Amino acid sequence: MTAASLPLDSHGNVDQLYIETRELRLQGFLLFLVSDCVLFASFIFAYLYLRNSGQGWPPPGIQRLDVAFAAWNSVVLFGSGATMHYALENFKHGNFMRYMWFLLATIVLGAGFLGGQAYEYTHLIYGEHVTWWGSGIFGASFFTLTGMHGMHVFIGVCYLTVLVLQSAAGVYTRGKFFGITAGTLYWHFVDVIWVVLFSIFYLL
Amino acid sequence: MAVAAVSAGGIADHIHPEPQGFVRRYVFSLDHKIIGIQYLITAFVFFMLAGLLAEAIRTQLLNPNGGFVAADTYNEIYSIHGSTMVWLVIIPMLTGGFGNLVFPLQIGARDVAFPWLNMLSFWIFPVSGLMLFSSFLMGAPTAGWMEYPPVSLQGAAGTSMWAAAIFLVGVSSTMTGLNFLVTILKMRAPGMTFTRMPLFVWGQFATAPLLMIATTALAAALAALFINRVFGVPFFDPTKGGSPVMWQHMFWFYSHPAVYIMILPAFGIISEVLPTFARKPIFGYKLIAFSSMAIALTGFMVWAHHMFTSGLAPFLQLPFMIITFVIGVPTGIKIFSWTATLWGGKIHYNTAMLFAIGFVGLFTIGGITGIFLAAIPYDLHVHGTYFIVAHLHYVLVGGSLMGVFAGMYYWFPKMSGRVLNETLGKLHFWLFFIGFNLTFLPMHWLGIEGMPREVATYDPQFAFLNQFASYASYLMTFAILIFFVNVIWSIRNGKRSGPNPWGARTLEWQIPSPPNYYNFKHVPTVYGLPYDFSQPLPYKGLDEELTDAPPVAAGAH
Numbered sequence: 001m002t003a004a005s006l007p008l009d010s011h012g013n014v015d016q017l018y019i020e021t022r023e024l025r026l027q028g029f030l031l032f033l034v035s036d037c038v039l040f041a042s043f044i045f046a047y048l049y050l051r052n053s054g055q056g057w058p059p060p061g062i063q064r065l066d067v068a069f070a071a072w073n074s075v076v077l078f079g080s081g082a083t084m085h086y087a088l089e090n091f092k093h094g095n096f097m098r099y100m101w102f103l104l105a106t107i108v109l110g111a112g113f114l115g116g117q118a119y120e121y122t123h124l125i126y127g128e129h130v131t132w133w134g135s136g137i138f139g140a141s142f143f144t145l146t147g148m149h150g151m152h153v154f155i156g157v158c159y160l161t162v163l164v165l166q167s168a169a170g171v172y173t174r175g176k177f178f179g180i181t182a183g184t185l186y187w188h189f190v191d192v193i194w195v196v197l198f199s200i201f202y203l204l
Numbered sequence: 205m206a207v208a209a210v211s212a213g214g215i216a217d218h219i220h221p222e223p224q225g226f227v228r229r230y231v232f233s234l235d236h237k238i239i240g241i242q243y244l245i246t247a248f249v250f251f252m253l254a255g256l257l258a259e260a261i262r263t264q265l266l267n268p269n270g271g272f273v274a275a276d277t278y279n280e281i282y283s284i285h286g287s288t289m290v291w292l293v294i295i296p297m298l299t300g301g302f303g304n305l306v307f308p309l310q311i312g313a314r315d316v317a318f319p320w321l322n323m324l325s326f327w328i329f330p331v332s333g334l335m336l337f338s339s340f341l342m343g344a345p346t347a348g349w350m351e352y353p354p355v356s357l358q359g360a361a362g363t364s365m366w367a368a369a370i371f372l373v374g375v376s377s378t379m380t381g382l383n384f385l386v387t388i389l390k391m392r393a394p395g396m397t398f399t400r401m402p403l404f405v406w407g408q409f410a411t412a413p414l415l416m417i418a419t420t421a422l423a424a425a426l427a428a429l430f431i432n433r434v435f436g437v438p439f440f441d442p443t444k445g446g447s448p449v450m451w452q453h454m455f456w457f458y459s460h461p462a463v464y465i466m467i468l469p470a471f472g473i474i475s476e477v478l479p480t481f482a483r484k485p486i487f488g489y490k491l492i493a494f495s496s497m498a499i500a501l502t503g504f505m506v507w508a509h510h511m512f513t514s515g516l517a518p519f520l521q522l523p524f525m526i527i528t529f530v531i532g533v534p535t536g537i538k539i540f541s542w543t544a545t546l547w548g549g550k551i552h553y554n555t556a557m558l559f560a561i562g563f564v565g566l567f568t569i570g571g572i573t574g575i576f577l578a579a580i581p582y583d584l585h586v587h588g589t590y591f592i593v594a595h596l597h598y599v600l601v602g603g604s605l606m607g608v609f610a611g612m613y614y615w616f617p618k619m620s621g622r623v624l625n626e627t628l629g630k631l632h633f634w635l636f637f638i639g640f641n642l643t644f645l646p647m648h649w650l651g652i653e654g655m656p657r658e659v660a661t662y663d664p665q666f667a668f669l670n671q672f673a674s675y676a677s678y679l680m681t682f683a684i685l686i687f688f689v690n691v692i693w694s695i696r697n698g699k700r701s702g703p704n705p706w707g708a709r710t711l712e713w714q715i716p717s718p719p720n721y722y723n724f725k726h727v728p729t730v731y732g733l734p735y736d737f738s739q740p741l742p743y744k745g746l747d748e749e750l751t752d753a754p755p756v757a758a759g760a761h
Binding site for chain 2: 021023024027028031032034035036038039041042043045046049050053054059132133136137138139140141143144
């Protein structure tokens with residue numbers, strides 16, 4: 001461990017507490033993601049259960065979802081996963097400005113995904129009159145699961161915005177950046193969930 | 205350079221300055237020992253409330269036509285009784301209560317991994333309890349603790365409150381599980397390998413992932429029920445394509461692991477008490493430890509055995525039946541290991557030991573009726589009858605609650621520095637043991653003869669056994685009153701215990717009672733199992749001076 005990569009607190013002293021709790025935080029955060037995963041898994045189970053107990057899918061009177069638009073929107077989200085990866089790598093290698101630009105790009109792409117989802121929702125609700133409560137199990141499962149995912153993306157965008165502000169204020173140093181690691185893990189987690197949701201709602 | 209000090213000290217070696225002032229010390233405390241006691245006190249308050257509800261149930265059933273309360277009120281009473289006992293009494297006592305209080309001491313840690321999260325977990329718990337009881341004001345749920353739709357969809361507004369309250373207490377459980385898991389994985393004292401951990405720690409280690417994973421699944425089910433009731437999103441509404449049976453899947457996917465959440469820590473308590481008072485190494489240490497993990501794992505694969513009457517396809521029923529039988533194997537391994545621990549031991553019949561031995565007997569009865577119920581033909585016959593009530597009370601009262609009492613008598617000196625009164629304790633045990641069996645044993649017969657559970661009135665042919673059970677239940681309640689009197693009396697007047705009144709060998713007994721804020725002056729090195737009574741203690745370095753790690757401001761985690 002070189003002196004340059006030691007975690008320092010705001011007074012420039014070596015941050016003992018951080019060294020001692022870094023592993024705990026990482027493990028705790030991973031376990032949090034596991035239990036968040038179970039939340040999605042339960043609702044995915046509910047969706048598949050309802051889907052297979054009814055009269056075919058989509059239920060009578062409801063059109064198939066528009067795959068093309070959602071596919072482009074997915075590309076936006078996966079692109080944000082790539083930029084987040086480069087943000088973390090650049091931070092680790094000390095390229096602070098590149099890190100900031102990649103982080104900002106991630107935020108923009110994440111917000112773009114949310115915008116796309118908002119457009120899709122509007123189209124479904126006003127164009128095809130599919131609602132959360134009024135369209136049987138289709139509306140129930142689609143809006144609950146994608147809404148939960150969208151909420152996760154929204155929380156992620158807020159978190160990354162905080163990261164930008166904190167980074168600008170110099171909170172993170174080369175030896176002390178668990179906040180950025182956690183943000184990256186969370187963002188990739190949200191991406192992976194979307195792979196599953198996209199497959200079971202649009203492709204299946 | 206400070207790096208050297210860090211690598212020498214390690215994670216476990218941090219000493220925080222003790223907070224001054226009543227609020228930081230006893231109310232919003234970060235200390236796992238205080239939080240454990242807070243959990244226990246709160247859970248015992250809810251235990252009294254739910255116990256009163258239980259007596260209301262038994263008083264109603266004194267008479268075949270009921271008459272003590274209206275039928276709707278009766279439905280509310282047993283629903284809240286069950287919900288409270290499961291989520292606000294047994295689970296918080298065994299995980300948040302004894303878990304917090306004991307296992308960080310047993311692994312030689314100075315606190316849990318995330319003390320602030322621990323405080324948050326605790327404070328969510330009484331709030332959700334108040335929410336649950338406030339549902340009485342707006343029409344409490346009436347479909348039992350399982351809240352099956354469609355009845356739970358038709359219930360009054362209190363059912364939504366119920367769902368929100370249980371969701372919250374679930375969040376608290378999830379955080380506790382996460383916290384405990386990280387603590388056990390990362391914060392054991394040097395030399396405390398997995399196969400040197402005390403069995404209570406193994407119990408918590410098997411429970412923590414269940415708390416984390418299963419409770420989140422319950423959260424999903426409750427959220428779905430909530431939005432179905434409040435926004436009309438038809439997850440469980442069959443008229444709009446939803447499925448009430450899906451609730452049963454989602455609910456039992458949590459609630460079957462939950463029965464192991466309620467029993468695995470109690471197994472841990474028993475595995476500490478039995479060798480201590482038999483003065484003999486525990487028989488089959490590794491078998492007991494690994495069978496807990498086996499139970500936790502297979503516990504996720506058997507949920508549909510609660511649903512044999514719910515129209516499950518026969519090719520699905522069979523594997524669920526077989527895996528349920530298989531769970532009997534690790535459980536049987538434990539029972540035999542405990543019995544073998546007693547065999548040839550020099551048994552001290554303290555109250556804690558009486559409760560532990562009572563546990564082994566009563567839990568065996570509850571476990572064997574569980575094997576009955578796993579058999580599909582038998583289950584079809586007694587499903588929804590008092591046989592189920594008898595079975596679950598033998599497991600949860602004869603098992604978990606006896607474990608809680610054993611733990612209370614065993615660790616009360618560690619909490620307070622005083623021993624609970626033995627005379628009152630033995631009176632408590634015998635009255636409770638006799639009252640419990642007289643209350644719940646007759647229910648097996650009632651169930652086989654077909655008396656349905658969760659109904660406010662019953663056929664007059666069942667009158668004698670019901671009245672018998674009701675009078676016996678008053679005896680049980682009286683025994684619990686003795687326990688409360690004992691606790692309150694002993695806090696002030698009990699015999700001073702010293703650090704180790706039982707001659708026990710786990711780490712928590714090698715430090716003062718109650719322990720200092722920082723638990724260990726010096727984190728010890730562990731050399732072996734804590735159960736070899738003929739050997740010297742397997743700890744080194746306990747009496748060295750305070751570690752000279754620099755203090756960090758409290759709450760910095």
